[in-house]
Structures are given as C-alpha cells and as structure tokens.
Amino acid sequence: MIAESVTPPRQITGERRQRIQAFAVAWLLALGVWQITTFISGGWVPSLWRIFEALGEDATTANIYAEMWITLRRIFISFGAATAIGIGLGVAMGLSRRVTAFFRPIVVMGLAVPDIVYIIVAILVLGTDESSGLIAMVLALVPFVVNIVIGGVKSRDPGLDEMSSVYRLQRHRYLVDVVGWQVSPALLAATRTCFAFSWKLVVLVEALSQPRGIGAQVYYSFRLLRPDHMIAQALLFIVVLRIVEAIMFGPLERKLLGWMQ
Amino acid sequence: MSRTAEYIRIVGLNVSYDGITPAVSNLDMQVAEGDFVAVLGPSGCGKSTLLHAISGVVLPQSGIIEIAGQPVGTGRGDQSVPIGYVFQEHRLLPWRTVAQNIAIVLRAAGISDEEIDLRIDRYLEMLHISEYRDTWPLRLSGGQRQRVSIARALAIQPAVVLMDEPFSTLDEVTARVMRQQLAELWQESGQTLVFVTHSIREALFLANRIFILTRGPASVFDVVDVPVARPRRYEDPQLTELEAQIVEHVMDEWGYGQPRAGDDDA
C-alpha cells in the first residue's frame, strides 16, 4: 500500500517530450547511418532518396496491393490454422503428462527444424501449389504455439484444480471456467507470436516457391538487381503488417486481460 | 573501558521516501555502547525506515545520525562505520554457500583473506552452524538461514548490529530458541544491538531499554527500561506485568481505544 502522489502536469508533458526526443534521435541516427552505408558502398546500397522514389512508384501502382492481398490471405489462413491446432494440442499436452510425453519429441524437433526445410519437404511431397506452402507454414508455426500454451497451462494453480474436483465440476465447465481464464494470457501471447512469425515466414515461402505475393515481388526485385524497389516493397509490407498487428491485438488484449488489473 | 552513553545519537530525524509523506518524523534516540535496545511499534509505523536511515541506505530529509561520533557513510565501499544488518527475510545470496556469503561481506569490509577464514569459522561456531559451512542457503531451514544472517552481521565486527524483526517469520519454537541464544550471544560479545519488533514480549525478553514508537509517522512515544535480571525466562511474571503495563499505555496511542476492564491482551 503505497500512498499515491499527485503528478504535477509539467512532469507528464516532460515524459511525452522525452518520447518524441527518443523517436527523433532514433530515426535521424538510423537514416544517417544508412546514408553513410550508401556512400561507403559506392552507390551499391541505394540512397534514401532512391528508396523514397521507388516507394513512390510502387505505392501508386495497383499491382502491389493485389500482391499484398494475396499475401495477407495466406497469412490469415496459415496463422488461423496453426493457432487453432497449436492451442488444441498445447492444452491437451498441458493437461496430461502422457500426452506431453507422446508428442514432446515432435514438438522439440519441430521447434528446431529450419522453416526452409519444411517448405522444401512440403514442395517435394505435395508439389508446388499454394497448399504446400501453407502446410509448410502451419507445420513451422504449430510448435511455437504449443510451447507457449503448454507453459501457460502447466503453470495454472493446482489449488483451483483441486477445488474443481472437490466440487465435481464437469469437464467442459472446468476447461472453460477454470483452465480457460487462467490460460488466456498465454493464449494471447501465443496468438500474437504466431501471427508475428507467420508474416515473416510467408515472405520466405513466397520468395522460394510462388509466382505471386509480396515475398515473391521482393525476391524478384532482388534478382533483377533493383535494391531500391526491393527495400521499398519490403518497407511497404512491414508497415502494413505492423498496422494490422496493432489493430488486431490492441483492443483484444485489453478485453481479455481486463480481469487481471 | 569507558562506555559511551551516546554511542548512537539520533536527533530530530525526518525521513521520507517520496519527499512528501514522512515515514519518520522528528525522532530522537540515544543508545549507549554495548547496549541491547528494542524498537517497538505497530505495523507500518516506520520502524524499518528508521533502520534504513541508521544503516545509511536511505538519506534523511533532516536530522543527525551519528555512530561513535561519526556520521553514517552512505556510499558503496564506504566502510567508515561498519554496520551489521539482519533482515526479516535472510537475504542470503542463494547461489553462494554459507561461507561464501559471509566472505563476500568481510571482503567488502576490507578484512584480509586469512582473517576472513578465521572469522568464518569462529562465527559459524558461535551460531552453532559450523557443519553448514559449504551448504547452499536453499537447503537450510528458516532458522538456520537466519543464523547465517546473524553470523554474517556479527562477523564484520560492526559498530552496531541492526535487526529488523528477524524472528517474525520463524515458527514459535525456533523463534524461542533463537531469542534465547541471541540473548546469550549478546552477553558474551557486548555488541551494541538495535532490535526492531512488533512483539512486546519479545522486546521485554531481549532488551534493556525499549523505545516505543508512535503510529506512523514515527517518533519516540516513550522509553521503557527493563530492569529484569538476566538470564531471563520468557514466561517470567515480571515480564508479564511489564507487558500488561505497556499494552495499556500504548492502546490509545496506537489507536485501539480504551481496553475493557479485565481484558488481557497476551
């Protein structure tokens, strides 16, 4: 119990000022370093201005948005599937030691296998259509989700479990009311991580195998030796996705975790 | 050896953590050298803050704190006035053995390596825990950990040992044994001890003088001498009598209203 002291208004704006300061310094420094790199590499690394121009060109063609839409669709499908499977498996494993023992080696190996391998193997086995890429992504993502969810489930309060059995709660009530809410922060963390990985992974998948999608575009720009476009497209992609991330998870986090305050 | 009457001298102490709410307000206190005094107060009254100020961990807003005529140093590595401190939770480094825990503190106090070994042996012996010299704290019981904490405090042979409710987390039987042994230890070593507690009985059993604090912010409400001969017994009727007197005395001050007739708060 600590006495709350009133923060004088000048302190609050001071805090804001510091954040803006930091923002400015960070960006100026980064851009400065980039320009130096451009200079050192003798123009091989595109200058900021060149990137800006390329950005302008790309952002105004409709093409890029069509590609982005394709990529987004793939992200959502694989992220959705991986989260669902991962949560299901994670909860099952977290609740039962036998299930954990059974699946543990797969999950450990799953975590360790490089994503490329999944993609290559998927292509070999299933051919080169879109589905193989998606399956590869799901395979790569599930172990991460499972890992986080298991952590959350295993760290639940055993006292509440005991209470549930004393009061003879039914299985599904137990899962939802007792386990579910305790596990919700972990579920949220798992979902966020899964989404974050999925959009980074999709770039790789597209670069390797698909003719369409942002990742493929970035790779083409790379191949055609157009670093300015490569960086511009990458930037567009990253910015859009961070916005999507913020929109998806901001309000969700507040809603689900409100009871913890 | 002449004993300084004002070995610890505190005048007009004001301490506040956030600069606004005082935890200690206008507190005066003198402790004679080699004396065993208790600081008694209700929970949250600021008695821990008082210890923090004496040990130099917290800077007071105003007031004087001197030990053996010197102001208490506050910097890291400042060994002008060595202080021993026994916390409520042992605060032993769990990743170092018992001997290492004591050695770290001795080294910081500038003691030579050979002397360090000698002291470790001596003080572990004194606290009856020599066999745990190379054990990790987490393997010891609560009482044993506190013994290590006390050994650590005594080993640097400080000007003063501050103890902040060191036995409050132990079970009653262990606590009784520890109190007994602490009293004996004090008689042997003649160390100046300041013992903070919220238990009136504990204060009466251990100390020669009790400084009773007011409810927060703390200042000294009264000073009670305990003229009971040592060795004392925990259940001594003299102590019971004194306890009853103190309880009645502080009831109002600590905000619990008039006791009903015949009510004995043991």
Add this chain to the structure above:
Amino acid sequence: MSVPILLWWIGSHTTTFVPPMGEVLRKMPEFLSEEDIWPDVLLTVQRVAGSLMIALSLGFGAAYVMHKGGLWGRVVDRYVGLMLGIPSTIAALLSLYIFKRSELGVYFVVSIVTFPFVALTLLQGLRAADRRLDEMGDVYRLPTSQHARHISAPHLVPYTFAAIRNEYAHAWKVVVLAELFAVNSGMGARFARAFDRFRIDDAMLWLIIFMIILLATEYLLLLPSERRALRWRGSGKEALL
C-alpha cells in the same frame, strides 16, 4: 519418438518422391565418411556459435541500456522493437546487398535477427532483479564491482540460458537461410544444392545430421551446463521444453 518415423514411413509409401527410410539410412555411413561434408558442417557450426556470441553481447548491451532508461534507453528500445519485426528473409537479402557474398554477411544476418530476442529476455531478467538483495548489498557497502559479480550477474544466469536456448535454435534456422541466399558454403548451401538437383535422399541425410547436431548440443552441452550453474536451486527446475 515413433510418430515422426511413422509419418516418414507413410510419406515414403504414398509418394514417389520421398525415399523409403531403409534406403536413406543405408546411405548414412557412406555419407558420413565422405570427407567433404565435414568442412561444411564445421563452417556452419562456427557461424552459429560466432553469431550467437555477438548476439549475446549486443543483446546484453541493449538490455542494459534499455533498463537504465533515459534518452538512449528509449532509442535502443525503438531499435530493438524495429529489428524484432524484420523478416529474416529480407534481412538476408539486404545483407547480401551490403556485404556481397562474404562471410561477414552471414554473421551480420544471424546476429541482427537474433539479438533483439536476447535483449528482450535479458531485459526481463534485469527488471526482475531482487531489490532486497540489492539493498543487502548496499547495507554491507559492497563496492560496485563486487555487487555486480555476486548479486547482479548470478541473477541473470537463468535468463541467459533461456536466451541462449531459444536463440540457438533460431540462429540455426537463420544461418541455413543465410547460407541458402548469400553464400555457397555451409550446410544450408549443401541442403539447397541437394534440393536443386532433386537428390532427395541427400536432402534427408542433411536433415538428419542437422537434427543430430541440435539434439546433441541440447543434451550434451546446454542442459548439463545449466544444471551445473543452477545447482544451488535444487533439482527439477531446469527448462522443460
């Protein structure tokens, strides 16, 4: 352990691509004794170890600055946040442009991609520092160097292990990626070559070697060191998965 083997068996019988297990395993001893695979394996291991060390140093530095706060704390915080969000593919392509096909490029990619995660984990560790032990250090006037050595550093050990464990696996994945795109040596490159030439059995063998190295490091290196460093805690408290 049986499930992946089962899956492989099913895979090999339903498609013409995946070679039957027996055949692949039979090729193993021959494969292992081929001398020219070892330099590549060694090279990749070297890259992983080196980048990890760089990532740990950078990550610790970043976490320290972030924890201290102030202007630079916030600036570094922004950088770390930004770098967490870069897809490793893009980082690989970018480094290819900057460093051309040099060794430095590989180290660059792997370090840049993994160090933000290290920073995050270590920052958690710094934030969780036990104030009570710090206070004890102050009361006994421990000089700063001793304080760091006996109190601050040991506290970070479990966090460091967590960071190493996670980022080690991560580093392997990125290194394969980097080798695929950027250089012509190392395990990733060999794996890609096998894929290109449709030598599926070779690809499988590389995969197996990869697995073996990973499991070996975990069980022979990481777990024992962790157990030893944390033996003061008593048993059963190491990471589970």
